[in-house]
Amino acid sequence: MRKLIALTLLLLVAKAGFIQAQEGMRQVRSEVFQRLQDNVRRYSLKPEEKSVIAEAMGIPLVMDLADQRVAVFQYLDDDNHPVYYTTHNLNAAAATGTNSLQAGGNLNLNLSGTDMIIGIYDQTRPKANHNEFGNRVTQIDGSTEEISNHATHVTGTILAAGNNRNAAGMAREAIGWAFNWDADISKMTQNSYDPDLNPGGHLISNHSYGFLMGWYRDSNNNWTWAGNEGISASEDYRFGFYTNKSRQIDELAFAKPFYTIIWAAGNDRSDVGDGSRDADGPDDSIGPEGVAKNSLTIGAVSLQGDYTGPSDVNMSSFSSWGPVDDGRIKPDLVGMGVNVFSSAIQGENGADSYATLSGTSMATPNVSGSLLLVQELYRNRNAGRYMLSATLKALAIQTAREAGMNPGPDYMHGWGLLDTEAAANMIIDEDGSSKIIRELNLQQGETYEFEFISNGVDPIKTTIAWTDPAGTSPALSVNPTDLMLVNDLDLRIIDENGNTFFPWTLNPRDGSSAIASRNGDNFRDNVEQVSIENPNPQRYTVRVSHKGDLANSQQPYSLVFSAGVSDGQANTLYWIGTDGNWDNPNNWSENSSGPSANIIPDEGTRVVIDRPLAGQTISLSENTDVFSLNIFGQEPLVLDLNQNELLIRNGFRSSNNLTNVRNGLIHFEGTDQNENILDFGQLDFSDVNVWFDEGRWRVLSMPGINELEISEAVVEFGMERLLVNEVELSSGTRIRGGLTTVEFKSLFRANPGVELPAALNMVFTGENGVYEDFSISPIRRLVNLGGNLQVNASGNIARLELNGETQLNQDMTHVGVLDLTGGSALRIGDGLSLLVEEGIEHGDAPGGQTIISSPGKAILIHEPYRKYCFEGLNVQNVDLQGESVINLGPQSTVINxxxxxxxxxxxxxxxxxxxxxxxxxxxxxxxxLSEGNITAYNWDFGGLGTSTATDPTFIFNNPRTYTISLEISGPGGVNRYEKSVVINPNSLRRPEIVANGSQLSSRIPASSYQWYRDGEPIEGARERSYMVADGGAYQVAVIDDQCNRLSAVVVVSSSGEDIFSGRSGYAIGPNPVAEKLSLFVNNSYMGEIDVRVFDGAGRLKQQVKFDKERQGMEFVLDFVYTQGLYLIQVQAGKEVQTFKVMKE
Incomplete structure (x- = not known):
C-alpha cells in the first residue's frame, strides 16, 4: 500500500512525530477518562438516593408497563426530568452469517468465543446457572435482584452453549460479565478492556435497554406520555437528541479505543399514542444512547430464508429509525431481532426454559456476539492483538449486506445487515493489496494517499471510521441541528483522469425516506464510505484528509479497502503438504485443506500456511520468490530455509507463536512506494537474517533476529523494542514509528544519510561489539550492559551508561550524561576527547574499581561548574578540562x-x-551556595566594596554589569568564583520611615516590604508598618517582582520610644574622618560601652566593646572604610546615642 505525503509535510514533520503522537493521544485519553469518572457521579445514584428523590418529587421508583415490562427510575436529567430505563423487547446466527464462523461452518474456523469476555448490561440480572451458560456467566456487580427473563434471553443470544440447538448463541464458549443497568457508565468505565489499564476487561458490551421516552402503554394498556412538557408539549425532545448520556458514551469510547459499545436502537417507531400529541415515529425515534457517535446502534429486521439481495431483509414493525437531530446515519447496522428463540426462565422459581422474543433488544446481542467472534478471529490472526473499535466498526460497515430499497445507507437500516462471514473473509484474505485493514493516524495538515491499479472488474469499496472526540450537548430543544462531529475527516477516490468519487451522504431534511447520494461532502458522520461498482482498468488514488483544525492535532482512524487490483497477487496457495517439501506441487492447494493445485508458489503467490501438521518441518531447496507469506494455526512448525533466500514482495503475517524460521535469509523487496505490512508475531527468528531492500514497510511486531539489513527503505516499526544480533543500515534508510529501543549483541552500523528516530535507546547486550553511527543521529541512551564495546562513531548521546568495558575511538565523543557503573572501564583512545555536557554519575563499585584511562593521552571535558565526590574511581592518562571540580578521594589512584x-x-x-x-x-x-569545609569568605563587589559575611548584602548605585567574586578558604585550600551580575534599572522610589511612638511605617506604599534591624532582615516583618520591640538601627525595603529599595537608617532607643537625639556627655571626631575616629565620653556611667558602625545602607561594618572605668575617657576606632556617610551607634547600658560621620 502506498503512502504519499506532500513534500512540505515530509519536511516539517519531525522524526519523533509518531512517538509524540502516540504519547499525546495517551495523555488526551487519560484526561478524558478522568473527566468522565468525575462527571458520572450524578448519573450513578445509589438505591437510597433514588428513593429520596422519588419521594420528594412524588414519582414512582418502578412503573409497570404493558406486556409485563417495567421501567425503573435512574436519575434526573439536566432539566430535572426523571429518566427511566426500560427494555427494548416487544434463528439469528444464520441471518448474519455468524454460523459460518462457528463449529461446522463453511469457513472451517470453529470459533466459539473462547477466552473472550463480553459485558452484558441489562435489567436486573440473568439466570447465571441456566443450563445453557455453564459456569461462564458471572454477576460482576453483585446484584441480588430478581432474575430477569429479558436479561437471560439476551445472554443466551450472545453465548448459549446450544444444548437446545435452536437456542445456540453466537459465541458459545464466551465469558459473560453481567451487570444491572444502574450506574451503567460508571461500571462500563471500570470494567471495559484497555490493553494497558485493564487488559482483562470486557472487549464488547451489549445494552438492550434505554430511556423510557415518548408514548408507552402502562400496565392497563393505556397510552401514557413520558416527555418533558417544559421543553415541548407535543414531542419528546430526547428522540435524536445528543444528551450528556450520549456524550459520556462517546467520552468512554474515546478514552478506551479498543472497547466497542453496542446499543439497541429502541422500539419506539410504532408508538402512535392516543392522538393528543405527535406519534413517536416513524423517523427520529432513536434515544440518546443510540445517538452517540462512537458506539454501534443496532436496529431489528427479519430474514426469510437465505440472503440473496436487499429485498430479503424485512424491516420490523417497531425498530426505531433516524435521522438523529444533526442528521447523522443511525442506526449503524441491523441484526436479526424478530422472533428470536433463546434461553429464558419460567415460573416463580425461575426454572430453565426457552422463549421467542422480538425487539432491538434481540437484534443487539445477535450483533454483539457475532462481532465478538470477529475479534476472536482477528486476535488469532494477529499475534494476540485486537482491533480498535473504530476498525471493527469500519469492517462491519464495509462488509454489511445491502438492505433497503436503494443502494447505500439509509435512516432505517443504517449501513445494512451485519454480515459476519464477509467480515471474517476480509480478515482471512487481507493481503495488503486487494484487501486491506489498516489502523492509521492523521496528523494536523496531513493528507494520506495510496494508489492501486483496478482490474476493471471487481468493485472498489473503501470505508473509514474514527472514534471522534465527544461533542457538546446543545441547549435543550426539539430537533436542534447543531453538528456533533468534532474532527471531520474526508475520504475520496480519484481516478487517473482526475475524476473524484465522493462518500455516501444522506439529507436529514428528507427524513427516513432520504435516498443516499455520493456527489458531495459528508460533514456529519464519523464514518465515510466510497464505492465504485463499475471501475475502469486504470490507476486510482485513495485519499484521506481533514477539514479545519483537528482537536488534539491528530485523529486516529481505521481504513478498510477491497478491490480487484492488477498490481497485486496473482493467486493464493495453501499449504496441505505432508512431506515438508516446499517445491513439491502436490503440497499446495487453492483452498484451505482443499485438493492439490499441482503448482508451487511464485512471485505472484500469496502463500498461506494455516493448518500445518504438528511438529512439521517445511524446507526450501532453492531460492524462492513469493508475493506474501502468512503463517497461522496453533501447531508447532519449522520453516527451514536451508541457507536459501526467501524473497517476499508484499507482506508477512504470523499468529502461530510455535513457528521457528531458521537457517537462511528473508529478503523483503519493495517494488514501489506502496506500504507493506509485516507482522511476525512471536516467531522464533533467532537463526534467520532479514533484509529490507527499498520500498515502504510497516512492521507491527518482530521477534529477536540474527542480522537485520535495511537498504534505502522506509521502515516504520510499530513496536517499541527491537532485538537483534547485528544491524546494518545503508544510506537512504529511514527508520520511523514507535521504536524506542534497539538491543544488539555484536554490531550496530548506520551509514551516512540514515534517518533514525529521535530519542532512540541503543543497548549493547553482547560480549564483544561495535557501535558505528556515521549518520551522526542524536540518541537518548547508549548502554553497555557488561560486554566489551567499541564506539567508533556517534552523534550526540544524551546519556552514556557503561557497565563493562567501553572504548571510544572517535576524535570527539559528545555525551550529555556519563553514567559509570561501579567496576566499569572507560577507555579513551590516544589523542581523543570525551565531552560531557551535563553531568557525571558513578555508582558504588562492589565488583572492583572503576577505570577511566587512555593508552596514550586523552582529555575528558566537563564545563558545568559543579562539585563531584566519587569513590572507587581510578584515572590514568586522561586530563580533566573545564570548570567542574571532580574529587576521587584519597583511596583512588590518579596517574599522569x-x-x-x-x-x-x-x-x-x-x-x-x-x-x-x-x-x-x-x-x-x-x-x-558554596560547598566544602569553609573557614573564611571574601567577597568583592566589583571593586566598590568587600565583605567577609556568609550571605552579604550590597547597594549598587548605578545600573550596569559588575564582576562579583567570592573566594573561600579552608583545610582543602582556596577556591575562587567569579560571576558577571547585571544590575538593572530600578523604578522604585526610596522609601522614608515615619515614626509614631513604637510604630515605624513606610511613607511609600508598595506591593511588599521587608524590615531590617541592624542590617539584618527581621523574620516575618513584611507589612507596611512594624512595631518596635528592641532598640537598634531600623530600615525598610519596598519590593516588587524584581527590585527593592532601602530606606535610610532610623535608630530607635532600647525602650522603643522616640528616636533618641540627645548627647549627654558624648562627643565624636574628627568629622569628616580620615583613618582614626575618637569617641569622647564624659559622664557618670560606669561599665561596658557597645560601639557599632553602620554604612549608608544600614549594614553593620564594625562592632567594638570598651570598658568605661572613670568619668571621662577617650576611645579610638580604626576607620578603614570606603568614602561615604556612616552611622555610629553608642550604647551605654540602656542609653543609646547615634552620630553621623563622613569618611574622606
Missing part, C-alpha cells in the same frame, strides 16, 4: 592525569552564589 582532585570530599571547596534584587539603589542579596 591533570586537574583531578584527590583529597577528602568534605575538604573539597566549590565557591558559588546567587543574587536577588539586583537593581540599582536596591539592597542586593547574595546567597552563598
Amino acid at each position: 592525569a591533570a586537574n583531578w582532585s584527590n583529597i577528602l570530599c568534605e575538604n573539597v571547596l566549590l565557591a558559588n552564589f546567587n543574587v536577588a534584587f539586583n537593581c540599582a539603589g536596591g539592597l542586593a542579596e547574595f546567597e552563598n
